[in-house]
Amino acid sequence: MRLDKYLKVSRLIKRRTVANEACDNERVTVNGKVARASYEVKEGDVIAIRFGERTLTVEVLSVQDNVGKDAAALLYREIQA
Secondary structure (H helix, E strand, O other), X not given: OEHHHHHHHOOOOOOHHHHHHHHHOOOEEEOOEEOOOOOEOOOXXXXXXXXXXXXXXXXXXXXXXXXXOOOHXXXXXXXXX
């Protein structure tokens, strides 16, 4: 699954266009490298998203196309920096 779609499905970012812009502006890294929106997300990837001063780091546990609001948080595990 594309990175921008994963960020939307997992509800880490609310809209896919916003996720796409975050990738274009180099605010999203995967495994320590700046990632494009087209990056194919795999289980075990570590995604870091910069929101201004704050950085959210998560580990991908599962990649699924459609999940409900309740199950979205089960797709990743937050990593404390």
